[in-house]
Amino acid sequence: MKTKLYLYAVLLTIGISGCNLNDHLSDASGTFEVDEVIVSSEVSGKIISLDLEEGMVLKKNSVVGFIDPVPLELQKAQVEATIHSLHQKTMDVRPQVQMLRDQIAILKTQLANAIQERSRTERLIKADAATTKQLDDWNIQVDVLRKQITVNEQQIKVQETTTGTQNSTVLSEDKPLRKSVAQIDDQLKRTHITNPVNGTVLTKYAMAGEVTSPGKALYKIGDLSMITLRAYITGKQIGQVRLNQRVKVLIDSTSSTYRNYTGIITWISDKAEFTPKTIQTKDERANLVYAMKIHVKNDGYLKIGMYGEVKFK
Structure with a gap:
């Protein structure tokens, strides 16, 4: 109450009339x-350009600068070269398998001939025109050919399984390396300094030519x-x-x-x-x-x- 009376007295003293005291309270x-947003660097590197000044009005998603992308580009090229070399480390089992299959085809032909000769020898023995030793020799040859065919067929399976396992081990590195390429591509996009909101630049913390790092403030902006x-x-x-x-x-x-x-x-x-x-x-x-x-x-x-x-x- 005393404060209001004092203000009334002051107003009357300076000659203000018809003024309502409540209008000044x-x-x-x-x-x-x-609401301020501090825009920070997302990657390490030299700032190539930062085209903004304090007081400048910026639009959302506008590119205001660049960070040197060359180190990341070289890193990406190295990973891509490693991916390419993986395919050179794999083994092609097809020539070896084809060679074994050709041998099997020859053995099967020889087996068919041996079976045919064994049958002819059995007929000759019945006619007393051949000896049992000749028949035994043909039986032994038939058994040997059958075993060779079985061995070659098993070798094909072993070759396919072993080579497939080796190739799978080598190529298992392909997916992680491609993920690394995708990660580097994402970092390359972040070398573009993109303004996140509409607003006015309040403070500039960095200049072109400086080296920055992730999380280091570049500028502050507010709407x-x-x-x-x-x-x-x-x-x-x-x-x-x-x-x-x-x-x-x-x-x-x-x-x-x-x-x-x-x-x-x-x-x-x-x-x-x-x-x-x-x-x-x-x-x-x-x-x-x-x-x-x-x-x-x-x-x-x-x-x-x-x-x-x-x-x-």
Whole structure:
């Protein structure tokens, strides 16, 4: 009450009449801030170009610079050469198998002839025109030829199985190496420095010619077209506000006038905190206050860190 009486006295002293004191008293106050995004390097290398300056407005997904891709390109070429060499390490079993099959065909022909001669010898023995020893010799030859055919057929299976296993072991490295190529391709794409959001460059941390590494900050950007006023209210006032409520936001224009804006309350904290030292609430005796965020469309006059006041009605 004493504060209001004192302000009335001051206004009357300087000759202001017909002025409502409540027009100069805000319900809450705070400072303007913006959601900032720090854009960092995703790969290591020398920065070839970084075409941006502080205050420059950038569009989302625009390419603003490049990091030297040559080391990654050489790494990719090395992995691709290793993949190519894998196929040279594999064995082609087909010539050996074909040779064994040709031998089998010859043995089968010899077997057929031996069986035929054995049958002829059996007829001659019945006619007392041949001896049993001749028949025994043909039986032995038939058995030998059959065993040779069996051995060759087993060799084919062994060759196919062994070579297939060896080739599978060699070619098992192909898939991991191709994954490495895909990974390098992804890193090559990241050598393009792509701006992630629409906004204004707030701070530039790196220059062309510098060597960067993953996670190293390149620049900071924020969308200044819609700026946020973080204001504080007391526990008594929290019942006067709600989400999506329209409020009046005031900033100093001159020593005696304000610039007015319309804001929308987008967030109200559900937990109380101690009053920041830089904030003056309507009830200066309040120790605990609630934070809230008010989105205000920026016409270019609103700046980060600027002090603002809020009127609920």
